[in-house]
Amino acid sequence: MKLNDAIFGLLLLVLGIAVLAIVQGYPKIPGQQVGPALFPGLIAVALCVCGAILLVRGWRDRASVPWIQAGPWIRSPSHLLAFCTVIAGVVFYILASEKLGFLITSTVVLAALMWALRVSPGRSVLIAVVASLAIHFAFYKLLRVPLPWGVLTPYAW
Amino acid sequence: MSAALAQAFSMVFDPYTLMVMVIASLYGLFVGAVPGLSATMAVALLVPVTFFMAPIPAIAAMVTATAMAIFSGDIPGCLLRIPGTPASAAYTDEAFAMTRKGEAEVALGAGLVFSAVGGLFGTAVLILASPALADFALHFSSFEYFWLVLLGLTCAVFISSDRPLKGVVTLMLGLLVACVGLGNPAGFPRFTFGNTEMTGGIGMIPMMIGMFAISEVVRYAVDTLPPAELAVEKVGSVLKGQWALAKKYPVQILRGSSLGTLVGALPGAGADIAAWMSYAMSKKFSKEPEKFGTGHVEGIVESGSANNSALAGAWIPALVFGIPGDSITAIVIGVLYMKNLNPGPTLFTTNPQNIYAVFMLFVIANIIMIPLGILCIKVAKRILRVPRNVLMPLILLFCIVGTFAINNSLFDVGVMLAAGVVAYLLEENGFPTAPAILGVVLGGMLEENFITSMIKSDGNLMSFVTRPIAASLAVVSVLVWVAPLLRRLLRSRGPAPVGS
Numbered sequence: 001m002k003l004n005d006a007i008f009g010l011l012l013l014v015l016g017i018a019v020l021a022i023v024q025g026y027p028k029i030p031g032q033q034v035g036p037a038l039f040p041g042l043i044a045v046a047l048c049v050c051g052a053i054l055l056v057r058g059w060r061d062r063a064s065v066p067w068i069q070a071g072p073w074i075r076s077p078s079h080l081l082a083f084c085t086v087i088a089g090v091v092f093y094i095l096a097s098e099k100l101g102f103l104i105t106s107t108v109v110l111a112a113l114m115w116a117l118r119v120s121p122g123r124s125v126l127i128a129v130v131a132s133l134a135i136h137f138a139f140y141k142l143l144r145v146p147l148p149w150g151v152l153t154p155y156a157w
Numbered sequence: 158m159s160a161a162l163a164q165a166f167s168m169v170f171d172p173y174t175l176m177v178m179v180i181a182s183l184y185g186l187f188v189g190a191v192p193g194l195s196a197t198m199a200v201a202l203l204v205p206v207t208f209f210m211a212p213i214p215a216i217a218a219m220v221t222a223t224a225m226a227i228f229s230g231d232i233p234g235c236l237l238r239i240p241g242t243p244a245s246a247a248y249t250d251e252a253f254a255m256t257r258k259g260e261a262e263v264a265l266g267a268g269l270v271f272s273a274v275g276g277l278f279g280t281a282v283l284i285l286a287s288p289a290l291a292d293f294a295l296h297f298s299s300f301e302y303f304w305l306v307l308l309g310l311t312c313a314v315f316i317s318s319d320r321p322l323k324g325v326v327t328l329m330l331g332l333l334v335a336c337v338g339l340g341n342p343a344g345f346p347r348f349t350f351g352n353t354e355m356t357g358g359i360g361m362i363p364m365m366i367g368m369f370a371i372s373e374v375v376r377y378a379v380d381t382l383p384p385a386e387l388a389v390e391k392v393g394s395v396l397k398g399q400w401a402l403a404k405k406y407p408v409q410i411l412r413g414s415s416l417g418t419l420v421g422a423l424p425g426a427g428a429d430i431a432a433w434m435s436y437a438m439s440k441k442f443s444k445e446p447e448k449f450g451t452g453h454v455e456g457i458v459e460s461g462s463a464n465n466s467a468l469a470g471a472w473i474p475a476l477v478f479g480i481p482g483d484s485i486t487a488i489v490i491g492v493l494y495m496k497n498l499n500p501g502p503t504l505f506t507t508n509p510q511n512i513y514a515v516f517m518l519f520v521i522a523n524i525i526m527i528p529l530g531i532l533c534i535k536v537a538k539r540i541l542r543v544p545r546n547v548l549m550p551l552i553l554l555f556c557i558v559g560t561f562a563i564n565n566s567l568f569d570v571g572v573m574l575a576a577g578v579v580a581y582l583l584e585e586n587g588f589p590t591a592p593a594i595l596g597v598v599l600g601g602m603l604e605e606n607f608i609t610s611m612i613k614s615d616g617n618l619m620s621f622v623t624r625p626i627a628a629s630l631a632v633v634s635v636l637v638w639v640a641p642l643l644r645r646l647l648r649s650r651g652p653a654p655v656g657s
Contacts, residue, residue: 033616036345039604073379082378090574117546145562
């Protein structure tokens with residue numbers, strides 16, 4: 001997905017101004033000229049300058065460069081689905097892994113993503129289950145990472 | 158020194174370390190050979206595993222995996238016309254043209270043999286230069302370090318991209334991310350928004366896994382290009398004729414390896430840029446430049462040795478100053494800090510055995526590359542047929558679990574996702590990501606040395622340039638910033654003066 005430079009410029013300008021506003025409230029260190037506000041402040045000024053240049057450039061080229069130019073995948077339902085599943089999969093893991101436990105969550109994420117990438121449903125589920133068990137064994141048993149059990153806690157091994 | 162050498166020897170030739178190296182080699186060869194998985198991604202995915210290892214095996218895994226991946230990236234370039242890693246992109250068309258002429262063996266063999274040669278050359282420079290530099294750096298104060306870091310960041314912006322403005326933007330974003338949390342000289346919580354997870358700062362490892370692995374998964378998901386066809390059914394003996402090539406192109410090998418080591422050592426530019434630059438140089442100085450692009454091995458010999466020598470070159474500033482030479486060493490530095498092996502000149506004086514061990518690891522990795530590389534070429538057809546629609550979901554899950562494993566924190570998983578999506582969007586729009594990574598890694602160091610210097614000099618900015626080395630570094634940094642402006646000014650004034 002390609003955006004016109006002006007959009008990035010505007011975003012950077014907003015970010016820079018926001019940072020400048022936030023660091024105004026930072027305390028001064030008594031007896032010193034430099035405090036915690038200086039460094040982020042300088043970065044924010046640089047961001048504002050770069051943002052302004054990009055904004056002007058993008059505005060100047062607006063006739064030849066469209067505001068938003070979607071890649072060919074936006075028009076392909078299967079690719080759009082794959083993209084959304086990648087994002088949704090990670091978000092789902094963050095939200096659900098504590099409650100449902102690692103094994104269920106990861107099986108769902110893997111199966112859904114493989115299916116979205118056009119692996120046959122049966123194969124998707126089979127690989128998802130085997131891979132989840134394997135990763136669980138490697139990280140939970142061998143490396144002792146406390147992956148959550150969630151609803152499977154009574155059956156924990 | 159001999160005691161330290163013996164200690165290093167026993168650490169490296171420990172059966173566990175050797176086993177780690179063999180496994181990491183196979184892993185690196187595989188990751189490099191699969192298009193869409195880069196050497197940087199190989200290291201990022203290794204971090205969660207190395208987290209649970211002793212320092213030397215952990216470094217061994219990263220050194221071998223990257224060396225192998227940079228070589229094996231040549232394989233799909235040669236057989237499918239798709240570079241396996243960005244470092245092979247410079248000569249992919251050339252290698253594929255050779256395959257079309259029925260010379261796939263020569264192209265792959267040249268990639269393999271001269272990768273190893275370049276890697277060994279870079280290692281030799283690393284061994285010779287870094288202790289001397291470290292000795293020199295022991296006398297550095299915060300003023301020198303401030304300028305050194307600034308020079309490193311400057312290089313990252315101006316060398317790693319042809320769009321300095323966009324490089325500055327990503328650098329600033331990286332520096333801003335480095336500001337988050339308590340880790341500043343005043344110990345004041347910045348940009349934490351009352352979130353306790355953020356007081357410790359944004360985790361470097363989750364961010365890097367996001368930027369280098371999640372972004373690739375996203376890129377694969379939206380890739381609409383049809384899969385490529387294998388161009389060859391059988392690859393014969395790859396070592397045949399390589400000795401003759403080495404005798405025919407000694408200057409090219411030396412030039413490629415030197416340029417590669419140098420580019421690698423410059424912060425922000427790694428194996429991929431080294432390969433592009435040395436391919437262009439090879440063509441420029443060649444006696445038969447008209448053959449380039451038609452399946453001529455000369456450029457492959459030169460840039461194939463350049464990209465592997467860049468890997469070792471990147472470790473020079475990383476070990477001596479803690480300034481990463483490329484994205485891979487940026488991750489490595491993160492791991493070194495986790496292992497309490499903080500990079501810097503004192504690493505050479507207090508723990509020389511670790512440094513010697515790193516040198517030995519590099520030598521071994523580049524030697525075992527030849528037999529393992531031949532093995533990899535033999536099974537290349539099978540690797541290239543691995544279904545990527547199964548592989549990518551597995552990588553995604555591995556990223557999630559690996560990120561979680563570092564701090565047992567789901568917040569980090571969120572950081573990983575955000576970093577991945579942002580990195581994908583930025584790269585799509587021509588913003589280079591290398592300056593961002595350097596900004597994140599070096600932000601704290603830059604601020605700390607700046608503030609320390611300000612306090613030492615009582616706010617007098619002149620003292621930043623009164624020490625001779627600091628002043629020289631300052632002049633070089635300023636020159637790099639001003640040079641593009643000057644060039645533009647000269648060009649608009651009319652024809653450039655002779656010799657520039």
